[in-house]
Amino acid sequence: MAGGKETPRQKMIGMMYLFLTAMLALNVSKEVLHSFVLVNDSLSATVDNFTEKNKSIYNDFEKQASMNEEKVGKWRDLANQVKAKSNEINEYIKELKVEVVQAADGEDAPAITEDGDIIAEKIEAKDNLDVGGEVMVVKGRGPVLKEKIIEFREFLLENTDPSHTFIRKSINKNLNTDDPPAEEGAQVSWTSHHFSHMPLAAVLTMLTKTQSDIRNAEADILRYFYGQISAQDFKFNDLEPVVLPTKSNYVLKGTEYEAEVFIAAQDTTQKPSIYIGEYQQDENGRYSMVGSYDSLEIKNGRGIYQVRANTRGDKEWGGLIAMRAPDGSIQQFPFEAQYKVEVPTAIISASANRVFYYGVPNPLEVSVPGLRKDQLKPTATNARIVSHRGGLAVKPSKKGGKIKVSLYADIDNQRKFIGSSTFSVKQIPPPTPVLQPINVKFGDIAKGELGFADRVDAKLEGFIMEDIKYKVISFTVSTTDEGFTVDEEINGDRFNQAVTQMIQKASRNQKITFEDIKAEGPDGIKELSPMVFTIK
Known part of the structure; x- marks a missing residue:
């Protein structure tokens, strides 16, 4: 007959288990959070790159306006308004970054520099899931940011x-603030979708991505404005080659990078020739292609460049755009562009760290930065993935072994493998028996107090899934009466008259034992440890 009290060795094993599972969760969390830091740093570099390129365009506006104020002044003034609005939003986002980091790490957070910038790697509470919602939703910063983005977008479109249509489509896509599609009838706001229940590292990355989108839209509209200076008199002015990504500069491995290459001040009576490859410039300033090269198909005056992103890293490409000048000569205009290919990161997590429990639905969270939930398709070995409380859950089909959860995504009408994680399968630990309604498990007890008990309950104490219930279906009560052992078998969880009389007749120092306790739960029937009481 097993005792109801844990030995020191059992307690030590239990503590080691909790420690190891916590460390395992910490290791996984660090890998995921580090991925967010890398993406944030990459996006920050993109923001800086756009900022420097935009400065060069603003300088070009000033230079052109100094030579012809009447022709250029209108576009220069619009460009300056764009600069003011873009800087205002970026400064506001910069303040939001400081606020969320201070909310998590304190006013003197080491991640905040003297200039108010954030060093993501130095954030201490990267895994904080609350500050994003507190600052952006509860304090209302998110709706304010959304309104600023909408105002900026409408100004550009006006x-x-x-x-x-190409520039308008790009602006609408980069500055989209629509609420995500409702899932199972539940509508989530743009703010909650991007910032609630997200680790601080992800919130910071999303804010940096918003800065990148703002600077990208700013760059698009500046190129458009600059092209309008000479849009009506192409034969008399310089041409500006433009490379405009139709989707994004941030590309996942296995998808396609796509860009439009065209002349901003376009002559609709002729179409350009666009060559992709290496080129050179001679001593007279004339350009020509070098070695083997490709040419693009021209549609509506634009060349569409497509290449499959099969390897990760920074990519560069370029070439020459050839146009016939008013004097009949062919002029060559060089262009260069860059994009980055990243491998999509699969985030697969369970509520119980790296463990699934047999017999119950185990909540499952899957995500891939940059992809929507409806694009993700998880599968599992030795288990079924089912809908559970508005999300997903895993139900193991075996009481032990391993379960491999694989994550796929629908990208460009193709299902692509993103990543996988392996989980152990364990059985739910047996619950603890307890007498109710006095809530006593064992030990010395007054007969009057024991007389108030009327049933045996089973409690699953300290288990990560608090909603799992067990019900006692049978037990045996035994004691001694004048030297003889008396047993009473009970079907169900409640005392009968014989058990009540047994307690009433008990004398001082007499032991009453509840044993052979069986409880039924979602994973079947379990035998529980006995309860021994001594009458005081």
Whole structure:
């Protein structure tokens, strides 16, 4: 007959288990959070790159305006308004970054520099899931940011010709603030979708991505404005080659990078020739292609460049755009562009760290930065993935062994493997029996107190899934009466008249034992440890 009290060795094993599972969760969390730090740093570099390129375009506006104020002044003034609005939003986002980091790490957070910038690697509470929602949702910073983005987007659209669908499409996509599609009838706001229940590292990355989108839209509209200076008199002005990504500069491995290559001040009576490859410039300033090269198909005056992203890293490409000048000569205009290919990171997590429990649905969270939930398709070996409380859960089909959860994503009408994680399968530990309603498990007890008990309950104490219930279906009560052992078998969880009389007749120092206790739960029937009481 097993005792109801844990030995020191059992307690030590239990503590070691908790320690090791906590360390395992910490290791996984660090890998995921480090991925967010890398993405944030990459996006920050993109923001800096856009900022420097935009400065060069603003300088070009000033230079052109100094030579012809009447022709250029309108576009220079619009560009300056764009600069003011873009800087205002970026400064606000910079303040939000400081606020969320201070909310997690304190006013003197080491991640905040003297200039108010954030060093993501130095954030201490990268895994904090609360500050994003507290600052952006509860304090209302998210709706304010959304309103600023909407105002900026509408200003850009108001100053672009409706016929320029490519620039308008790019602006709408980069500055989209629509609420995500409702899932199972539940509508989530743009703010909650991007910032609630997300680790601080992910919140910071999303804010940096928003800065990148703002600077990207700023760059698009500046190129558009600059092209309009000479849009009506192409034969008399310089041409500006433009490379405009139709999707994004941030590309996942296995997808396609796509860009439009065209002349901003376009002559609709002729179409350009666009060559992709290496080129050179001679001593007279004339350009020509070098070695083998490709040419692009021209549609509506634009060349569409497509290449599959099969390897990760920074990619560079370029070439020459050839146009016939008014004098009949062919002029060559060089262009260069860059994009980055990253491998998508699969985030697969369970509520119980790296463990699934047999007999119950185990909540499962899957995500891939940059992809929507409806694009993700998880599968599992030795288990079924089922819908559970508005999300997903894993139900193991065996009482032990391993379960491999693989994550796929629908990208460009193709299902692609993203990553996988392996989990152990364990059985739910047996619950602890307890007498109710007095809530006593064992030990010395007054007969009057024991007389108030009327049933045996089973409690699953300290288990990660608090909603799992067990019900006692049978037990045996035994004691001694004038030297003889008396047993009473009970079906169900409640005392009968014989058990009540047994307690009433008990004398001082007499032991009453509840044993052979069986309880039924979601994973079947378990035998529980006995309870021994001594009458005081």
